[in-house]
Amino acid sequence: MNTRYLAALACALLIGALTPAARAITEDQVLLLYNSQNADSLAVRNMYVALYPGVRQFDFNDATIPTQFCTRFEYNSKIRLPLLNFINGVSAPFQDISSDVVVFLTTRGLPTRINGGAEFSLATSFASVESELTLIQQDLEVAGNTALPFRYNGVIDNPYHLNNTVPVTNFTRANIKQPKNFTIVGPTGGEHWYITNLTSGDFYLTCRLDAQPYGTTTALQNIQALLNRSQHLVVSKCMVQCLFDEYQPGANQLDDDDLPPRFPLRDDFEKATQFLTNQGYAVTHDETTNFITGPELPDNRPILVLGSYGENHDIAPGAENAPGDGEYLDTYTFDPAAIFVSFESFNAHDIAGQSGSDHEQVTDFIARGGSFTVGHVAEPFTVFVADAEYLARALYLNGRTFAEAAWIATPALSITNVPIGDPLATVTVVDTFLADVVENGTVDVDDLNAILSNWQVNVGVGDRLDVANNDGVINVDDLNVILAAWQISCP
Template sequence: MMGFDQRIIDFNLSLTLLFFCFLSSLLGKEPLGNSQYPSATLVIYNQNVGDSRKLAAYYAGKRNVPFENLIGLKCSTEEIITRSEYKKTILEPLRKQFDANGWWERKKDSQGNLRAVHTKMKFAAIMFGMPLKIQSTVSDSSKQKSSTYRGPGENDAASIDSEVACFNMDFPRLNGAVSNPYFRSTDPGGTPDILLTSRIDGPNYVTAKRLIDDAIAVEESGLWGMALIDIANLHKEKGAAYKIGDDWLETCNGFYQKAGIPTLVDRFSARVPKGFPLGKDIILYFGWYTQNAQGPFVDPAFQFKRGAVAAHIHSYSASTLRTTLKNWSGPLLSRGACAVLGNVYEPFLQMSTHLDLFNARFLAGFTFAEAGWIATPVFSWMQVMIGDPLYQPFIIKSNIEAGKDNDYKAFSIAVLRWASEPKKLISNLDKAATSLKSGKILEATGLLMMSKGKYKDADEMLKKASLLYTNSEDQLRVCLLRAQGKMRGGDKVSAMEILSNAVKDFKGSPGIDAVRSISEQMKKE
């Protein structure tokens, strides 16, 4: 296999061309590099929060955003505000700034509403310290205690970010969601009447600042590692309306397979269990459906790989960001995620961010904010994106070098190059793993074969991976994958035997709880 018999692999031309072919099949257009966007990026901070001002200056310096693009607003220091507060302290001051700086041109549409037809600003980075959400104006005497129970046409609760995203549109009535003209677009940079918002935020200032540093660092090297998909099978319990969530996740899994990103897929109805040995290379996590983080995501020992992107579908996943344990967005950020998608209130599933569409655009090299809003059907609603809006880890580069993450780069090259020749693909991956002494390549190959239903061949690859791994966490993960492969292949007896042996072989390991949990789930099937 040419190139894989050397420790240093010539990635520069082959990987770039292969990724270009894959991304073109997803999209058909090449995204713009984010170096073009700093002058079109607004930085919004809270003058009443010292760390908000400090973070705004830090971000502007790191991204080369002009000083005049920083806007300080005097608003509440609380995460939740009223709509009147939003209008007085955020909306109206922003519009005044746009008027004063000549940043937009607005005209009336056919309904007589003012809309921007041209704007200099395309992105907005909302800083730590800015309010997060607008509370519903449901009367205190109403039996309806939260926005959850109001229909989408009568609900005036929303995330601050979603409101700012459509502040260019001047609607007389803001109750309910507003259609997003950028939804499903294939064009970078948004449209004149929207602002591509994302907030640099988190449980604390240190976490928020890390999002900036991680994004910029990972853009230099690219994002290489494994994906984790946690499918809930909710439609079996709650009805067909919930199938769309699992469909999104299945589609994401398909994208990762085609891109050569090794993917762990949990198909049990319960979430990924406590103690599951995920390792240190998870770069993408998408799953659902519990109110609060659980399993590995509340374990301080688990950390995402630098630059990771994550989302857990739940109505209140981002109800607050000032937490490391409650809901999902805060905990995911505290576990090292660099960019997270969430909801501040009930969004209704089909009106939330479509994770399959988000992944299609993000893998194609669009920025985090572009991919997020392309995948979101409505504005003035519940969605929030936490991370650098310009974060762009999958942009096509002309100088991807060997060195760090060679295993994942080699696997991706092989998958993209020999996708139509499966026998040659497996043979070359086997040779690459032998040459590089890489358990990671063998594990990735086993996962790929499992996804194709070739469970016997996958088991052989996983056994070989276990022999090359020296870390007990990696070895235990391979055992669990082998058991799942046996189970999916119809050999429940062998699956249970592997798990039984793992309890003895890995006695005292933090992952034993996961072994027992998976064993119990398999017994029920």
């Protein structure tokens, strides 16, 4: 049985009957960034405009822009300056749209990593292009102090972090061009930036469209598939499961770190488990030496949320290494609306032209059918890894767009994180368990018999037996839904 197909069908069956969650961000609040001198970038631009004809666009039109990584000088001169002039009305068409734009969307073919120094120090000057663009209106070249020589050194506190109940468009953007007050806080060796008057409306959200080849499909084909499925993402709670896999307690668990005063302690995987369990999802939270692969899960339902230590699972004494060499995602099947967060420093190195150092790559997750992830183009430090709990809260509970969810979940700005996914994508969550035809709480032989005893009968669209909710005729579509959910129970 092709379980990947059946799982996708089971989710897709609801699409015709449901309307996606309302978007807080509109098409014309997204500025699509591309380089027409790069074939991949132009191709992705064409894909996105075909689906969202109302988006704003900016073409760098520069054959000299690097495609994977750049220096800070190249970022400032070839990316930041021309884009800043465009949105501020300094260059053609001389219209100030600085407060109208909410999201910058970058494309495959544009660089994603800004190279720097001191990568493994909290004074690092490495960053992702996407993270640096959030503060494009601020001058990050201003000098700091000995600990943080410039504003681009280290990280900057994100005021939108954990604010999952408020749409970003609720915040005024009238002051986005106003110079802000940067101050250095934190203990010696842990200094970081805090902008005292920065609000959630004073910076730009960013996302990137990218993927890797997978099997016989190309990177561009996988980006197109991402965009196609992102148009209608519907989750039935009983048809999915979640996995949080970390090593044993007492071994400095990676998702428990903090950096006072701006980044308090959060046990992310534990909190995500509590939230999703309370919402009615099936959750496996493993804190043993075992690395949990797909075949070790309780059943074959696709994964909705995967939080993992990945190739770092074996750094605790006696803990098992992930299978393969950055290939553990191959063991899972993902729901189309799935989230992936991993505590792996280099999980977006592939799109930055760097070695992944055996870490799984977030763009592989996109190629394997997931839709929402935040990766790292250089060392992110564990405290700044995106929060799985708040990605899930924002997307599955509060109806936020992915652009909002990504930055609600990301603790800092001017960092190495890169959100990958459609910024306008939203998720509709339903409690209805359509495969349980006889409504006894479990998909079993009674449901199968109900389908088979009415085989080829035209019961009409919307009838309880038309579980595929597509044509009103009881046929193989309805049978496949039953088989995909076999023996699954829903309270």
